[in-house]
Structure formats: structure tokens, C-alpha cells
Amino acid sequence: MTERKEFRDLAEPDAAREAIASLDLVPEPESVPLEEARGRVLAERVDAAIDVPGFDRASMDGYAVRARDTFGADEADPVELDLVGAVHAGATPEVTVEPGTCAEVSTGAVMPDGADAVVMVERTDERPADGSGTGGNDGGDDGGDDRPARIAFRTSVAPGDHVMAAGADIAAGARALGPGTRLTPREIGLLSALGVDEVPVRGRPTVGIVSTGDELVRPGDDLDPSRGEIYDVNSTTIAAGVTEAGGEPVLYPHAGDDYAEMERLLREAADECDLVLSSGSTSASAVDVIYRVIEERGELLLHGVAVKPGKPMLIGRLDRADGGESAYVGLPGYPVSALTIFRTFVAPAVREAAGLPEPRTATVEGRMAVRERYGEGRLRLMPVGLLDLGDGGTTGGGAADGAAADGPAGDRDLPLVYPVDKGSGATTSLVEADGVVAVDPDTEYLEAGEPVTVQLFSPDVRPPTLLGVGEDDPAVNRLLDRLENPRYLPVGSREGLRRLRDGVPDVAVVAGPTDRDVDSVVLGEWSREWGLVVPDGNPEGVEGVADLVDRDLRFVNRPTETGLRRSLDDDIGDLATERGGSRADLTDRIDGYGLTLRAFESPVRRVLAGDADAGLGLRETAERLGCGFVPLGEQRVVVRAATDRADREAVASLAAELDDDGTERLLAGLAGYSA
């Protein structure tokens, strides 16, 4: 088993790139209707098959003449020619311009035979047939029956004047568009001018996505959490990434724990696709099936890469029934890891196969907001969040926000970059991080302020313009809905204040009493009623924290970082003082005191589900979800901005939402809330 050894020696990231580059994902070119060609890439050069225009075309309203007939004409001494007819755009000329004659033409008309130039109408006069009177020609209606018999020309023209010769725009046989051209509206326009309605384009690589893992359920299907089922995140995420990179994703049905079926699906996907992806399964048996299929009918190029995350990456080829082969890449299982590895190693190969360049917005320059230690001896693709301090015009490596930009921006305007580490398993990291920073194995730390390049999770990712942290609160959620592209991390009041002090966020929302004193500006505040949420009608007759201590009630708590918990602990402290004991004596006697749930609604939902007799929460949530509520007090919720950020446009917008009227609107209908 020589290959087993290979699995242990992690490959360098460059070797992984080379292995993927060695795979052939390029599909056959295809032909698409013009109206579907936008965004595609020309497979071959397109030469003009016709002249544009296809005829000598009048480019002014006026009279078609033989230029020689006008020679010598000027204002003082006009030349008169017989008017023999008219030609309009979209009509076949029914006249010939013989020497001494002219024909009326409108812009776009076919030049009549004999004529080789146009005199614009403004330089001519109409002469009636009888020779009496003259009338300036000013582009008015041609007057039907009143058409004059002769036209006086007050200027001479040269052959070709005001005529666009056939092929002058594009000549038949000319090179119109080169192979590899990305088709944007203007290329669609040129192809239209040439009459092309079927366009030869590069094919989109077909990427099969095989989902492994017994516990995965497709979004929209019923989920049975009691069986440990979770929704399949990777298949849809990677499918969207494939589309974004110019590929065509094909989702294969779940094989569940039927390994024969999984093997069948892998082979089917290889037969049908240019590339097959699977994402890591928690099941060792599933990985074994993939190995077996590759080893029996394919070639394993590489297993294990010295990159974090992504160590278990697997690269190989799968034979096809028709004798060809498909590429295979196995992605890690955690969503952020899978997307990171896809973005870093696979998407470039898909784009390359589709003939598309890397989008200019795929990376963003930023600067580290904090010092970050590192030292793991392998390449780290560190998930990071971004905060765009430039107030709007973000960040393709500098300032590109239109006419107002006056040259490239300095480092000061670079967005802030901060590490996001919630554990790779967290799905929320997907939206709390904006991309990754590649940290070399030999980098010991990144300094605060150090410039870094962020590989965005998508070229369409827009870094938020406001970063808030702090208490989880329904009024805050409403407030966020009124802002443009904010990010809010509900880390609790305590942790929020700590982060505000450390200088990353713009704003912290703090509820209840605090010990910390952080230099900040108050943007707004309100008050909320908190207490114990109980089943509707309060069947246990809960009256306060004493009941939690003294009776056999199942309680659900909130984490110590939250303002709600701080207020509860103060209450229990008061009770302990009253009883002459320590707070810990009392909390030890509360069943579920240590069971803390992350979001403000969670304890209420446990009560609703019958899994708890009381939960720490807000009157608002209790009433909205139809529970009983035992009030224990009110607490202030204060929105604080970092002093040095108070002038930012995004912070000012937030402050504007928190004026008296704004706060009133914000709290309208929220039970237990007051300004």
C-alpha cells in the first residue's frame, strides 16, 4: 500500500494547484442564441460576413447628387439641378440620378444610382417648376404634391461627402471579434450589426456535486433533528459557487448510507460531468467508497494538503464508461472550509475551463485591525471580516468610486480586516467572514495595521459599511433593517464593550448594568422589560427568582456575556444577601442555571416546546410568541459608537435613525419597550 504513505505526507498548496491544473475540465464549445450570449466567451474569431452598412447610405437629410454637378457652387452663385424623386430609409430607390439631376434622400436611405454625394438640406433652396420665387429649405415636411421641380445648391460637395460607403463601418471579411472575447452588451451589439444570431461560445464546464453523509437533508425537505439530521449546506453553496465561476452545477441525489448507491452516483457523475466534487463526510466509510472508486477506476493524484482548512483535500481522475475521464476533487466538510478550498483551488480551474478571467473584484486590499498570532507550520487561509471605512466606494484595491475620486487612496482608507474564528463548523461564519487571508507557514504574526490581501468568498461580496456588536435585542434587529449593508455580531453586552475598546467595531449595543468604562459616544437608548418567560397562563404560578431556587422548576438561562444574564445575576445576588448566603449557593440550586442559550428567543422556544418551566427573556418575546411573563425589571439598552468613528457617514446614518422620532418608530409595537 505505497499510496497510504502519500496520504500521510501533506502536499504543498502549489502541488495541489498543479494537480488541479493538470486535470482537463475544458468542455466542448457550443452555439447559443444571441439573446443568451451575454457573459459567455467567444470560442473562435468572428469575422464580418456582410458589409455594414450593406449599401451606400445617406448620412444626412438632403439631396443625392453627382458631386461634379455641384462643382463651383457657392452662396453667391448656386447651382440648380432637376429634382427627379425621393428615397427614404427602408425603401428601394426608384430613381437614377443622371447628370444635371438630384433626388431627395433622408438619413439612412440607399443612395440612388448615379449619385455619389449628399448635400445637406440646410445648404439648398427649393425652386418651383415655373422658376418664380425661392424658398429656403429648412428640413420641414417635404410637402407632398408641392414638391418643387428644381433645387438650388449653395455649396459644392466632393464624391463621398455625407455618404457612408457600403462596408465603411465594418467590411465583409474584416476581423470583428477575437476568440476569448467576453460578450458584454457592446459585443452583442456588434454581433447584431453583423446579423449573427447564433454565437459560437466556450462551453461551461459541468460540475457534478455528490453529497455524502447520512445526516444531510436537502433544504425544503423535512428535517428530523431527533435523528441528528441537518440541512445540506455545502451542495447548494458550492453549486452557487460553480455558477458564479462560469460552470454548470449538477446536484446528484443523496445516496444516504447506501455505499453501493454512492459508488453508482460517483460513476454516473464522472460519466456526465467535466469535474466531480464531493465534500467531506463525517463518515469514514463514505471516504473509503470514494477511495475505492478512484483506485479501481481512476487515478489518485494527491491526498492531503498542507493548508488550514483543507488538509483532507483529495484530487484525482475518474474513468468514464466511454473511455474518457472526469476530474475529481474532494472538499472538506465544514461549510467555511469547503467554500474556502473551492474558492482558492477549484473556482480558478472552473473559470479557466470556461475561458473567464478572475473577476477584478475577487480580492480586496485591507489592513489588519488587530495583531494576529500564527505559527502552525502550514498555509493558513484565515477567515476574516471586513469593515469598509471608506463610506461607500469600496475597495477594488483603492478608490474607484466614480467622478469624485481624485487618485488612488492611501492606506488609511483601506478597509479594516479582522479574524473571524467561530470554529470552522459554524455556518454563521459564512456570513460573518467576507473572505480569507492567506498566511504563510513561516509568518509568526500579522501586525495591527499591516496591509493584507483578502480573497473574497465571492466577487459580489460587499464589505459592510457599519460593524456593530453587543446585545441581542429585537429593537436592534429592526434598527439594522433600516441601514444599508450593516453587520451586527450579537456577542452580548460585555463582550461587545470589550471589542469596542479593542477598536474594531464602530458601535456596541449594551444592555443592563456594566462594569467597563469605554470611551464612546451615546447615539441612542431605550428601555426594555425583562423577566421570566413561562408557559401561557403561568401554570406553575412562578413569581420570581426565588421560585427557581426553591422549587423543582426546569430553567433555561442566557450566557454571562449578555445584559439579561447580568441583571438576573444581580437579582439573585439581592436574594442571596436577603437570605444571608452567597449567590453561588442559590444558583447551584437552580436546575438549568448553567444551560445558556445564545439567542434571545431561544429560552422562550424551550418553554414553548415544553422543555423548560421558565426561561430568562423579554416581555416582547414572551408576548409575541404567546407565553406568560413574570416581570423582574427594566434595563437600559444603550447604543454606543467608538469616539473616533462617530463622524463616519454610516455611523451618522445610524444616529439619525435614533433621534426622538426614529426611536419612537423603532419601539412602536414592541411590548415592554419605552424610549
Added chain:
Amino acid sequence: MTERKEFRDLAEPDAAREAIASLDLVPEPESVPLEEARGRVLAERVDAAIDVPGFDRASMDGYAVRARDTFGADEADPVELDLVGAVHAGATPEVTVEPGTCAEVSTGAVMPDGADAVVMVERTDERPADGSGTGGNDGGDDGGDDRPARIAFRTSVAPGDHVMAAGADIAAGARALGPGTRLTPREIGLLSALGVDEVPVRGRPTVGIVSTGDELVRPGDDLDPSRGEIYDVNSTTIAAGVTEAGGEPVLYPHAGDDYAEMERLLREAADECDLVLSSGSTSASAVDVIYRVIEERGELLLHGVAVKPGKPMLIGRLDRADGGESAYVGLPGYPVSALTIFRTFVAPAVREAAGLPEPRTATVEGRMAVRERYGEGRLRLMPVGLLDLGDGGTTGGGAADGAAADGPAGDRDLPLVYPVDKGSGATTSLVEADGVVAVDPDTEYLEAGEPVTVQLFSPDVRPPTLLGVGEDDPAVNRLLDRLENPRYLPVGSREGLRRLRDGVPDVAVVAGPTDRDVDSVVLGEWSREWGLVVPDGNPEGVEGVADLVDRDLRFVNRPTETGLRRSLDDDIGDLATERGGSRADLTDRIDGYGLTLRAFESPVRRVLAGDADAGLGLRETAERLGCGFVPLGEQRVVVRAATDRADREAVASLAAELDDDGTERLLAGLAGYSA
């Protein structure tokens, strides 16, 4: 007729923007399947409806325990617990962990009742039922029937250790994504985790495109140039632009010159669309129909804007049969003008209605390559070409080309910007210009080197990395196919040399003798045979230029800028010397000497069509298109690079294609070509 006055007074561009902003294009929100949601914009906040994970989840392979049972355990003094069963991912636990017991769990498994923590397998030992022997647990197979009866724990754990509580990733009720969020793969991932398979998104504004103009034919339909028909460029170009801006284009059929039908179509489009666009017709009557429809059933907001191009822009509202109204904008008729006005005034409104921000790549900073005079008293949207000197990583306002970037780039790396003015009517301007520079009415000139902001025709436009100019030549066309994103303007040898001297292009291709001496580096050269192209079999027995002078033959020439023409004129000059007269004496006697066609194939095609007896051309073209050929000589074709550009990566790539082997491949099969 007070409104007539309004038509004469051109509105300021800002007034046009305000008029368009006052139109309501916002469609109703809709619901789309998750797999189609990428790129769309959330219409409303999405809160989590479920806990993720939906159960307390083991986050390690190991044993589920009651944490209290492990208190005090360490390497020296392990605690032993009875093993009562196992739980795997995707399965419902069938065991309960009572005090003194444990259950095997794999990562992702549901925590069994009773257990509140997991001890990782590495910190445990298996103990057989009889108590004899010990075996380290190292994560191997669970061993089926050999499952031990007791497990020794060499560490203690706290409640919650290695357990992800239900809702710890996202809690039911938590704010997941805010309204206005652009859905990229990562948001698709988060929605998947929440089980959302139908996503509430902003609607795409429906934009009806009504084509006016008798002469317009849809690409793919038959064209009759003798009637002055041309392909409709604007409808497809603008439709692609609408899609790009996040709208849904609807093309209405051509009404031809049936004004009743045109009126019916306008009203149908208003009934069905959020916005109706038409593009200028050469027909005054068509414009009259549009006026009448708007005045009878709608409101005219503005007609005529002080902007070049785009003066005839028309903005209004159209009443709908159902009592609502649709917006209407009339665009100018020339393709570049229509796209310019669409991009500047209409696309922003479509994006706004779709909830999309302006793409970061919609503009590019550059610097003027040449001095440009201006002074027309109205805003000019000047079409410009770009040349990316940065060799690849272009230009979102600076350097953003990934890991190699070391801070914002200086002015020197800004792409060169040069005006493109082929007359607004030229379709080729669509692809020879990359965007427009807005020049204020009071700007007298733009200096060479002056920084300017270019509004690209599309966010997907990539400025070329190589700009070539000069002779039109089939070998050059082949050469271009081998380069990445080049632009070549076939302006002729003379004009090409002039432009090379003026410092804009990288490269000029020069054929035949030249007078100019331009500082440059020769990258490659070859020779081509030129002469007179005649009908197959040379029915007139043409032998040389003397026949053109002396006989009654219809000739087709090439422009004076071309090398072919220069060689022909030299030949005629020699004949004149021989005969003792002037060249002009001879050329006056050539029928068609003044008829010059732009592309190298054009004279040949005239001959083929029977419209000429001889044309100036190449043996290559004559043989390829099946004509006869009367050789007059050979001329050198030389590829010259500007000296200060010779080191550029793109120029080096070109030079590499022109080494001996490259030139041989280039010329293979081209009749009359030699190295």
C-alpha cells in the same frame, strides 16, 4: 403649445437624472427557488425558523457522559463507566446515559438523553467486561461484537464540553440576513442551513424595448440591403444592458412603418412593463407617434438634454389600461449614443429598482494619453478607448491583482485613455471604445496625462492589454487570435505610424514603403504578394496598371493610408515616368481610382459580386475567395513596437509569437506570404 417650448430648451443632465429618479420602476417582490436565488437581492429580513443544529450535537468522536461522573478523573486515576450503547450521525439515540454509564458517539451524532458532555476517544481506554487487560482507544473501528463493557476516562470534562448545543450556530428567531442582502454563495449556504428553499427577493424590473424604424431587421432574419435595411443593433444591445443591470428585457416585435401598430405596441409594452424604452428613429413620423401616445395617455416630463450624445432624450410616463403607469425613456438612435445614454441615465435606475448597487467595476481611473480639446457648451460623454499598461491586474482604481499587490498603485500604472471618434453612427465604436469620460461643459481641454474617470460600457469590460494599429492584413488577424485580449485598429500603415509616433499604441504594423521614421523596435516581419484581383480566369486579360489607365475597366481601390495603395501609387508613378507624364494624369483616367474601400477583402468582394473588373488586393485573398490574380509585386510587412513599450509583458508575448517558428506557423497556408 407650451410644451413645444420645453422641447427647445435643453434640460440639464441633472434634471434628466431627477426626472428618471422620479419614475417608479420598482416591481413587486417575488419568491424564487433557492437554486435560482444567487445574484438576487433579499426583499425582507430572513430570521432563522429553526435551531442550527437542531439538536445537541457531539462535536468529537468519543463517549457521551454525564460530566459529573468524570469529575476527578486524570491520567493517574481514571474513572470507569459502563458502556451502554452507541449513537452515530444520522441516527436516533436508542440509549439513555444514566449516572455511571456512557455511550459511544461519533461526530455529528445526537447527544443521548442524560449525557451533557463528550470525552474525546483519545483520552479513554476500553476495558473488557471481565476487567482483564486494557486497550488504548485510538479511534479505530468500533469492532462490532467485541464492544467492551466498560470505558476508562483519563480526563474530566465540564458540562457542554465537545457538545454543540442546539441553536449554538444559529438560534431559531435570530436575525440571519437583512433586507437588501445580495445573495452570493455564502448566503445561499446560510439559507440552506436554515432549510429555506424559497427565497423572498426583490423583483427584476421589466423593461420593454420597442423598436422603431422601417429599415431595422432582427439579427437572424433576412436582410435586403437594396431596400436600405440594416440589422437592429440597439434592441439587442440595450436588452443585454438591461439584463446586466438586473432587469428583465422584453423585446417587442417591429412595427415597421405601421404607426397604428407602433402605438398599439407602445401601449401594450406600458401595460406589461415597469419601463418602456425606445431608441431614436430616423423617421420623424415615428417620433410623432411616441409624442402622441405620451401626450394622450401619459405625461411628458422632459424632452431634450444638454448632453452629447443624447440631446434627443425623452422622459415620461405612460398610463396603463389598469390605471397604473409605466416609465418611458426614449434613447438616441446611434448605437454608441444609445448605449452611452442607457449606461449613464437608465441603467442606474434599473439597478436601483432591482436593489442592486453599482458594480465596483463600473468605472476605472485612467489618464489621458493625449491632449483633447473641447468646448461645446454641453456635457460631453466622450467615447474613449483604454490601454491597460499594468500588464494584467486591471484597474479598479488602482492595483488589486491579488497577493502580489503591495499597496495602491501610482498614477504611472493607470491605464491610458484616448478618445475614439469614428462618428457616432459607427457600430465598430462599440468595441473600439471601452466607455465614456464625462467632460464638463466648461472644460476647455483635457491635458495629456490628466487623470480621468472612465465609465465603462459594462462592468465586465476588460481594457485590452495590447493596442496595435496599422495595416489590415490576414496574417495580422491570425496573430491577434494568439494573443490575450488585444485590440487592433486597422487604420492603415501611414496612419498607424503617425499614431505610434504620437505615443498611444504599443505596436504599429506597416506594409510597403514609408516616408516616416518613427523611433521603434522591430518585433517581426514578413512579405506578401500584392496586385490586381480580377474575376476567376481573368476574362478581361488584365496584365497590369496600364490596363486600368488605358482600358474601360471598373476598378476598386484602397485608402491612401494603406501600404497597398502606396505600392500601387508607386507603380502608377513609374508608369507615368515611363510615359513622360504626371501620375495624376494617369489616375484621372482610372475609373474607380477614387473609390476606396476600408478592408482588404472589400475590393475582392466587389469583383466577386460583378461590381468591378479589378480591385487592389492580395494574392492570399484572391485565391481564398476564388478570384484571379495579377501579381504586381511583393511588400514587406513589419511589426514595430514603440521603444518605451518594448519591455511590456503584452509586447513581449507578441514578440514571442514572431520568432522564426512563430512566423512560420503564422504564414503557413497563406498564399503569397513568405518570411
